[in-house]
Amino acid sequence: MNETIRSSQRDYCSRATSQKNRKARQTATKDFFDYLLEYESEYTFSIETTEDLHEGYVNRYINQRQEEGYSDSTLYSRVWLLISWLNIDDSNINWTKLKGPNRRRLDNFGFLDHQEFSKLINSEIHGKRHQERNEFAIKWGYYIGTRATETAEIKDEDINLEDRYVKVRTLKGGNDRKVYFSRYFAREIQDYRQNIRTRYKYADESPYLLVSEQSANALSQTRLNTIVRETAKNAGIQHYYKDAAGNKRHSVVWTTLRDSFASNRLRKGQDLYSLSKAMGHTTTEMTETYLTVLDEDRRKQAE
Numbered sequence: 001m002n003e004t005i006r007s008s009q010r011d012y013c014s015r016a017t018s019q020k021n022r023k024a025r026q027t028a029t030k031d032f033f034d035y036l037l038e039y040e041s042e043y044t045f046s047i048e049t050t051e052d053l054h055e056g057y058v059n060r061y062i063n064q065r066q067e068e069g070y071s072d073s074t075l076y077s078r079v080w081l082l083i084s085w086l087n088i089d090d091s092n093i094n095w096t097k098l099k100g101p102n103r104r105r106l107d108n109f110g111f112l113d114h115q116e117f118s119k120l121i122n123s124e125i126h127g128k129r130h131q132e133r134n135e136f137a138i139k140w141g142y143y144i145g146t147r148a149t150e151t152a153e154i155k156d157e158d159i160n161l162e163d164r165y166v167k168v169r170t171l172k173g174g175n176d177r178k179v180y181f182s183r184y185f186a187r188e189i190q191d192y193r194q195n196i197r198t199r200y201k202y203a204d205e206s207p208y209l210l211v212s213e214q215s216a217n218a219l220s221q222t223r224l225n226t227i228v229r230e231t232a233k234n235a236g237i238q239h240y241y242k243d244a245a246g247n248k249r250h251s252v253v254w255t256t257l258r259d260s261f262a263s264n265r266l267r268k269g270q271d272l273y274s275l276s277k278a279m280g281h282t283t284t285e286m287t288e289t290y291l292t293v294l295d296e297d298r299r300k301q302a303e
Contacts, residue, residue, distance in 0.1 A: 008050050009033075012085045018220030021149075028078035029085060035061045050085070055092040058082055062094060090282050110251055111260040111293070116237050117142055120252075123235035126227050130213060133200075134227045136192045137210055137219070141228065141254055143185045145261025145279060148221035148254040155207045156193070161186050170280055179278050225254045263293045 009029045016022035036047075040057065047053060058079060065075055083090055112120065121138060125131040140151060150168050158167045164186050165178045181189075197203050197211060206216035210224075232238035232252035239251040258279075265275050276287040 002048060004049055005047065005053075009085070018222050020222055021220065024077070025081055025085070028081040031065075031078065032058075032061060032082055035064060039064055050087070053086050055083075055088050058086070058088065059094045110256050111263045112142070112237070112252070112256060116235075117260065119235045119237055120231060123231060126230035126234065132196045133192075133210065134231070136188065136196065137224060137227055138231065138257065139185070139188060140210075141224075141257030142260055143181060143188075144179055145258050145265075146179065147258065147280070148224045150280070151224060151254075152208075152210065152218045152221050154209045156209050157207065159189060159209065161190060168280065177277055177280055221254070228252060228254050228257060259290070262287070262290045266290055266293055 013022055013025045013029065016025050036057065039060070061082075062075055062079060066072075079093060080090075082088075083093060121135055125135045125138070127134045137151070140146070141148075144151075144166060146154070146166075146168055150170070153169055154166065158169070160166070164183070165180045168177050168179055170176055197209070200206075200211045200213060202213075202216040203211050206212070206218075208216075208218040210219045212219055229238065229250050229252065232250070237252060241249055241251060262275060262279060265278070266272075270278075272284050272287055272291075275290075276284045279287060281287050
């Protein structure tokens with residue numbers, strides 16, 4: 001790989017919001033480089049910039065690594081990082097070959113009903129000195145439904161209170177999107193901006209909505225997950241289960257808030273297509289899984 005591409009890779013890794021994410025980016029891009037040098041060496045002389053690394057290379061990378069025994073979950077995570085770096089539209093990726101953790105989870109997703117959510121935000125919020133900020137973060141996940149990675153990257157300038165929407169920069173390839181919110185949550189955002197965010201030392205320096213207490217950097221997605229996971233423990237609604245690989249998992253994490261957002265929107269009558277756009281899904285097939293909520297509601301009504 002030439003220095004232009006190496007420089008782009010280093011810049012991408014340096015912009016990670018946490019050490020864990022930086023390591024994941026480094027691992028994914030290095031493995032992709034190794035693949036290119038071993039299996040695509042006859043073409044590497046024509047690769048001058050990241051724009052030359054199109055989806056064909058990524059799809060062949062998936063095929064080769066699967067043959068070598070890489071797990072679907074490993075490839076799923078690495079491919080999302082690669083297309084984020086290379087700015088590839090994820091609709092051009094052959095996802096049907098992969099059954100990543102999120103796709104398996106959606107077969108039996110979890111969500112919080114209004115009573116459980118009330119317990120969550122009225123319990124002892126994780127992070128004693130930052131409970132008000134962390135409570136707002138939890139509400140954001142529930143009412144806006146962005147991924148943890150996207151939430152960490154939301155900037156104050158991305159929010160339009162007058163028209164009541166937030167512009168979400170899609171990190172998994174594809175186009176940016178707008179997510180509209182209620183008048184109630186508009187007041188929550190305004191209160192957070194005026195009365196909570198301004199208390200933080202780096203509030204003026206940081207462009208991010210959820211400002212860190214230690215620097216002008218954004219809160220990491222790991223931190224957001226920890227806030228939800230530990231607060232759910234305090235609320236008495238945290239449970240555990242084993243995934244397909246036998247690993248212990250928490251039932252209430254950031255994606256639970258996102259699932260709750262989708263479920264609530266469907267119950268209020270939002271159509272599948274517009275919800276798919278709000279969720280940042282590339283196809284409505286991914287969103288159709290949430291229709292099981294309506295099926296369950298109908299079953300209960302018939303009892």
